[in-house]
Amino acid sequence: MSVNRCVCHHRTFAELKDLAKTNGWTSVAQISLDTSCGLGCGSCRPYLQAMLDTGATTFAIAEPGQKPKPTTPEPWEVPS
Ligand code: FES
Numbered sequence: 001m002s003v004n005r006c007v008c009h010h011r012t013f014a015e016l017k018d019l020a021k022t023n024g025w026t027s028v029a030q031i032s033l034d035t036s037c038g039l040g041c042g043s044c045r046p047y048l049q050a051m052l053d054t055g056a057t058t059f060a061i062a063e064p065g066q067k068p069k070p071t072t073p074e075p076w077e078v079p080s
Contacts, residue, residue, distance in 0.1 A: 001074075012057070013057035017051055017057055047059050
């Protein structure tokens, strides 16, 4: 199982990465202001930061206190 979206606001990281590129967003705060991603439960915030840092859009579930690490999505986890 991997993490590839903001569950609260139904946006994939692939979609958010494209939006960030189009709009010039370079911080999680900028993503949150326009999409509300990161402002619900907040569990996607470290993954959003990792997306900005690495360009990856799929991550292994991070242990508490650890940075999310990019991973390859399983075929059934490819964002739609
Ligand atoms: S998963 Fe993004 S705010 Fe909850």
